[in-house]
Amino acid sequence: MKHIRQFGGGSAEGRAKDKALLGGKGANLAEMASLGLPVPPGFTITTDVCRYAIAHAGGYPDGLDAEVAEALAKVEELAGAKFGDHSAPLLVSVRSGAPASMPGMMDTILNLGLNDDTVAAIATKSNNPRFAWDCYRRFVAMYGEVVLGVAAAEEDDEQPFDRILNDVKAKHRAHKDQDLSEAALREAVALFKAEILRATGTPFPDDVRTQLWGAIGAVFRSWNNPRADVYRKMNNIPVAMGTAVSVQAMVFGNLGDDCATGVAFTRNPSTGVAELYGEFLTNAQGEDVVAGIRTPEGIAELAKKLPAAYAELARVAKLLEDHFRDMQDLEFTIQHGKLFMLQTRNGKRTGTAMVKVAVDLVAEGKLTPNEAVMRVDPAKLDEVLHPTIDPKARPAFTAKGLPASPGAAIGKVVFTAKAAEEWAQRGETVLLVRTDTSPEDIHGMKVAAGILTARGGMTSHSAVVARGMGKCCVTACTALRVDAPKKTAAFVGGGKEIKLKEGDVLTLDGSTGEVFVGPLPLVPAKLGAELGTLMQWVDAVRKLRVRTNADTPIDARTARSFGAEGIGLCRTEHMFFQPERILAVREMIVASDETGRRTALAKILPMQRSDFAELFRVMDGLPVTIRLLDPPLHEFLPHAQAEIDELATSLGLTPQQVAQKVSDLTEANPMLGHRGCRLAITFPEIYEIQTRAIGEAAAEVARAGVAVHPEIMIPLVMVPEELRRLRELVGKAMTEALGGADVPFTIGTMIELPRACVVADKIAEHADFFSFGTNDLTQTTFGLSRDDAGRFLPTYLDRGVLPSDPFAVLDPDGVGALIELGVRGGRATKPGLKVGICGEHGGEPSSVEFCHRAGFDYVSCSPFRVPIARVAAARAVLAEGKA
Ligand code: PEP
Ligand code: MG
Numbered sequence: 001m002k003h004i005r006q007f008g009g010g011s012a013e014g015r016a017k018d019k020a021l022l023g024g025k026g027a028n029l030a031e032m033a034s035l036g037l038p039v040p041p042g043f044t045i046t047t048d049v050c051r052y053a054i055a056h057a058g059g060y061p062d063g064l065d066a067e068v069a070e071a072l073a074k075v076e077e078l079a080g081a082k083f084g085d086h087s088a089p090l091l092v093s094v095r096s097g098a099p100a101s102m103p104g105m106m107d108t109i110l111n112l113g114l115n116d117d118t119v120a121a122i123a124t125k126s127n128n129p130r131f132a133w134d135c136y137r138r139f140v141a142m143y144g145e146v147v148l149g150v151a152a153a154e155e156d157d158e159q160p161f162d163r164i165l166n167d168v169k170a171k172h173r174a175h176k177d178q179d180l181s182e183a184a185l186r187e188a189v190a191l192f193k194a195e196i197l198r199a200t201g202t203p204f205p206d207d208v209r210t211q212l213w214g215a216i217g218a219v220f221r222s223w224n225n226p227r228a229d230v231y232r233k234m235n236n237i238p239v240a241m242g243t244a245v246s247v248q249a250m251v252f253g254n255l256g257d258d259c260a261t262g263v264a265f266t267r268n269p270s271t272g273v274a275e276l277y278g279e280f281l282t283n284a285q286g287e288d289v290v291a292g293i294r295t296p297e298g299i300a301e302l303a304k305k306l307p308a309a310y311a312e313l314a315r316v317a318k319l320l321e322d323h324f325r326d327m328q329d330l331e332f333t334i335q336h337g338k339l340f341m342l343q344t345r346n347g348k349r350t351g352t353a354m355v356k357v358a359v360d361l362v363a364e365g366k367l368t369p370n371e372a373v374m375r376v377d378p379a380k381l382d383e384v385l386h387p388t389i390d391p392k393a394r395p396a397f398t399a400k401g402l403p404a405s406p407g408a409a410i411g412k413v414v415f416t417a418k419a420a421e422e423w424a425q426r427g428e429t430v431l432l433v434r435t436d437t438s439p440e441d442i443h444g445m446k447v448a449a450g451i452l453t454a455r456g457g458m459t460s461h462s463a464v465v466a467r468g469m470g471k472c473c474v475t476a477c478t479a480l481r482v483d484a485p486k487k488t489a490a491f492v493g494g495g496k497e498i499k500l501k502e503g504d505v506l507t508l509d510g511s512t513g514e515v516f517v518g519p520l521p522l523v524p525a526k527l528g529a530e531l532g533t534l535m536q537w538v539d540a541v542r543k544l545r546v547r548t549n550a551d552t553p554i555d556a557r558t559a560r561s562f563g564a565e566g567i568g569l570c571r572t573e574h575m576f577f578q579p580e581r582i583l584a585v586r587e588m589i590v591a592s593d594e595t596g597r598r599t600a601l602a603k604i605l606p607m608q609r610s611d612f613a614e615l616f617r618v619m620d621g622l623p624v625t626i627r628l629l630d631p632p633l634h635e636f637l638p639h640a641q642a643e644i645d646e647l648a649t650s651l652g653l654t655p656q657q658v659a660q661k662v663s664d665l666t667e668a669n670p671m672l673g674h675r676g677c678r679l680a681i682t683f684p685e686i687y688e689i690q691t692r693a694i695g696e697a698a699a700e701v702a703r704a705g706v707a708v709h710p711e712i713m714i715p716l717v718m719v720p721e722e723l724r725r726l727r728e729l730v731g732k733a734m735t736e737a738l739g740g741a742d743v744p745f746t747i748g749t750m751i752e753l754p755r756a757c758v759v760a761d762k763i764a765e766h767a768d769f770f771s772f773g774t775n776d777l778t779q780t781t782f783g784l785s786r787d788d789a790g791r792f793l794p795t796y797l798d799r800g801v802l803p804s805d806p807f808a809v810l811d812p813d814g815v816g817a818l819i820e821l822g823v824r825g826g827r828a829t830k831p832g833l834k835v836g837i838c839g840e841h842g843g844e845p846s847s848v849e850f851c852h853r854a855g856f857d858y859v860s861c862s863p864f865r866v867p868i869a870r871v872a873a874a875r876a877v878l879a880e881g882k883a
Pocket of ligand 2: 715752773775776
């Protein structure tokens with residue numbers, strides 16, 4: 001079996017389609033080489049070898065060394081240099097590249113092949129000893145860190161090689177890396193080697209083949225490092241995929257001022273605007289740009305500094321974008337004015353850019369509308385829909401950095417990833433504030449609402465990762481000083497200093513780069529014209545209707561502006577959370593007889609009637625599903641003494657009597673208790689009066705010309721008899737309340753218990769529609785409390801016992817199978833039975849696709865997820881076509 005694919009010299013073994021075997025980087029290098037683009041020669045060791053090494057304790061398949069030797073010989077031939085040679089030595093880079101993009105998560109080694117002999121040869125050949133020693137010091141440090149594992153202690157902000165380099169810089173009065181003389185660089189190399197010997201007990205390896213195999217091994221191992229692991233879990237990348245390793249002849253961006261290195265996007269990855277976008281550094285190597293050590297220049301400057309190379313870059317960028325029919329993220333190096341391409345991949349982008357690029361590519365004739373829909377990641381639309389800072393309440397900013405990833409975030413500041421995790425676990429919303437982030441910080445970035453760094457740029461680690469996560473991020477906030485060990489920071493500038501300590505609140509604006517001390521009011525997102533265009537294509541394709549879960553007119557209005565086609569769930573008990581209303585609900589709950597309950601219900605009736613009337617007006621012409629009361633009692637009983645006292649006064653009882661009543665009503669398992677329709681079986685007047693409120697409201701707005709379509713929904717049905725009785729009661733109350741007004745209404749049920757799924761055919765005899773309540777159905781199918789699962793579910797996810805949180809992503813095998821059974825049963829009795837979902841899963845893309853396949857009529861989700869569900873519904877149809 002062949003484990004290696006060669007590329008360079010205008011040809012390649014392999015193409016972009018071979019990502020599974022060559023990784024994204026290797027496959028696209030092959031594609032670029034075969035397109036005749038300037039790619040330094042090299043070879044890729046396949047992902048098969050990674051999988052083999054994992055299964056064989058790091059061992060390699062037989063014959064790999066011979067294949068590497070042969071491939072290296074071809075690279076030597078194409079590059080006109082020899083690995084380890086004392087007069088014309090070849091230097092190589094060794095890079096990771098998984099089939100799925102995992103930016104910065106695995107390791108890379110540059111300038112490999114240097115030792116005391118080859119560095120001298122490079123110095124002579126390039127006639128630039130400073131350059132040779134600059135490469136050497138970079139290589140020794142990188143090799144020491146990545147391959148030999150020389151690292152700082154956990155709490156130390158500075159890595160050993162950085163510390164040594166900073167000391168050398170200070171000693172030689174060099175401000176920047178480029179200011180270091182050859183002598184200073186020689187000194188750094190000697191100190192680096194001494195540090196390696198001290199830290200590992202073994203000298204730095206001079207033998208170039210030892211170096212190469214060390215690097216190959218380290219890159220394969222980095223597939224399993226903790227940050228790669230976290231990233232894989234977040235992005236559902238299977239560990240069995242493995243990484244490839246690409247070994248490639250080095251080209252140098254640090255040979256002088258006619259050299260540069262940079263990254264570029266074929267379109268702006270924040271806004272999607274069609275412009276060459278990116279940054280570069282002259283006289284530098286690629287790591288300098290990504291690491292944020294020096295502040296790079298905008299790509300437009302390159303047109304002034306190296307016009308010919310810029311023109312070539314623009315040509316290649318256009319060619320690659322047209323070839324891949326998608327926005328590309330490019331890495332390049334310019335060596336003495338000549339451009340070399342080191343990488344191309346589909347660029348990570350914000351939600352806004354995702355939508356704009358997809359729509360623009362259709363306008364440019366490169367994609368069909370349906371292809372554009374398939375290019376949109378529905379979950380990423382979240383970012384387009386996120387709130388921003390209210391412009392009317394925008395004070396002067398405290399500090400400013402680069403707008404690395406859009407949206408606004410408010411949170412308490414923490415200064416380490418560890419602290420971010422701890423605070424987040426306590427339920428706090430945090431902002432991770434760092435001098436710079438490294439991939440080690442990914443677990444902290446994951447839980448943070450936003451990220452702020454003093455260093456970095458638009459393509460530094462924090463920016464790329466935050467953008468990928470759709471998190472607000474501000475980088476390069478130069479006024480910021482962070483002292484992580486002391487848990488403090490400050491904004492310094494203009495002779496002023498504003499101090500911050502852990503837990504202080506900041507507001508970040510990732511769209512402008514502005515930072516504010518304290519919380520600011522946010523306003524909901526506005527939808528751009530491109531989203532409207534995309535949504536037209538989406539709506540033309542999808543079969544599922546999308547409704548919203550809304551309990552208030554504000555939510556209903558927001559949802560309607562996002563395209564909701566009605567309300568799929570109005571939780572009436574949620575209309576009572578305001579303090580002045582909850583008292584009436586409590587009076588009803590603790591009432592000891594029907595008269596007491598009717599007195600409390602009489603207070604509730606007018607409030608409900610006006611709430612419903614407003615919802616009907618907002619949803620004019622669309623269905624509104626109102627669920628009758630389903631209060632898990634523990635959410636509504638008073639617990640604090642003040643609440644008990646208030647209730648006692650209102651009822652003319654003593655606090656002791658109320659406390660006794662509360663104690664009588666307290667259940668061991670309230671989620672499985674006296675809730676849902678069980679409450680109305682015991683106290684029918686509750687549903688009777690709620691229905692009266694619905695009917696009277698409907699009659700009132702219908703008379704005013706509103707098209708009202710109420711759908712009354714009975715929760716938590718376990719036996720058909722419950723629904724039979726309650727349907728009769730509700731139907732009668734509704735007809736009476738309507739008083740002859742012409743309002744067509746239906747009565748249906750939630751299906752949220754396994755038993756209901758099993759006897760769905762019988763339940764359907766009394767139902768006009770089914771709405772699957774997958775929150776309770778998941779809880780009861782798994783036997784997993786909705787309220788407590790968070791305590792141990794994370795362990796299940798971390799350890800891979802469950803693939804995802806079943807309360808977020810519908811479990812297709814268990815809950816899904818019950819749903820299918822329920823749909824089949826219901827439609828066996830009533831072939832046209834309307835079926836929907838109103839659990840949280842109704843806005844989660846893979847769950848929406850499940851609902852499409854299961855033949856649902858609609859999904860219902862929170863307002864902000866309505867567009868996401870619409871896109872997911874369309875993608876479900878298109879995916880079917882493909883299959
Ligand atoms: C459900 O159980 O899925 C549901 C929508 O109802 P609730 O979340 O109010 O129990
Ligand atoms: Mg429920």
